[in-house]
Amino acid sequence: MIDLPFLALHPDARVPVSAYEHDAGLDLCSVGGYTIEPGRRAIVHVGLAIEIPTGHAGLVIPRSGLAARHGITILNAPGLVDAGYRGELMVALHNTDLDESFVVVPGDRIAQLVIIALPAVRPVEVAALSLSARGVAGFGSSGRR
Numbered sequence: 001m002i003d004l005p006f007l008a009l010h011p012d013a014r015v016p017v018s019a020y021e022h023d024a025g026l027d028l029c030s031v032g033g034y035t036i037e038p039g040r041r042a043i044v045h046v047g048l049a050i051e052i053p054t055g056h057a058g059l060v061i062p063r064s065g066l067a068a069r070h071g072i073t074i075l076n077a078p079g080l081v082d083a084g085y086r087g088e089l090m091v092a093l094h095n096t097d098l099d100e101s102f103v104v105v106p107g108d109r110i111a112q113l114v115i116i117a118l119p120a121v122r123p124v125e126v127a128a129l130s131l132s133a134r135g136v137a138g139f140g141s142s143g144r145r
Contacts, residue, residue, distance in 0.1 A: 002053055004115065009088050010047030012106050016113055025061065025112030028091060034104040036095040041075050044110055046089040052115065054083050059114045060091055066110070071097035074111060081113070089113075 004026075006015050016026035031047035052058050058081035066072040075092040091111045095102045104110060134141070 002056070002115075004053075005051040007049040007051075008047065009049055010045070013047030014107070015048070025114050027063075027109040028060065028089060028111045028113055029106075030104050030108045030110050031106055032104075033106060034093075036072070036093060036102045036104065038095055038098050038100060041092055041094040042104075044091045044093050044104060046091065046110075048089050049086050050081065050089060050113075051086065052081060052083040055120075056083055056115055056117055057081060059116060060089070061112050061114060063109060063112055070100070070102050071095060072102055072110075078114075079111075 008015075010031040012031045014029045016028050018024075018026055028046050028048075030044050032045050034042045034044055036042045050058065060074060060077075060079035060081065062073045062077055073094050073096060075094040079091065081089065093102075093104070093110060
């Protein structure tokens with residue numbers, strides 16, 4: 001287990017927690033009120049800064065219930081939080097519903113933060129790549145199911 005330091009930047013900020021013991025995501029909560037009109041987006045403040053350990057990154061991902069019930073997703077999902085970032089966490093929420101506005105009130109769980117370990121990588125230019133069964137087949141290449 002790793003410690004994940006958070007700094008409250010707003011009096012209503014809540015340190016993220018998991019809903020259940022073995023959940024991968026930590027719920028991020030809004031510190032402000034927002035109305036997101038149909039088809040529009042809003043930058044929602046969380047009121048926290050985070051210190052992600054070196055060798056790790058944070059992924060900000062949508063909450064499945066908000067997506068299924070209200071069409072609320074994250075515009076740049078997953079949002080990437082690098083280990084060196086010390087600013088406020090914010091979430092670019094997008095209302096995909098074409099008819100209904102979505103209201104965010106302070107304290108609403110708006111997204112999840114997942115911390116992942118990253119291997120050290122070194123890009124190396126080569127003359128050719130090894131062959132694979134998939135090759136260069138891209139979007140939709142495995143068929144529709």
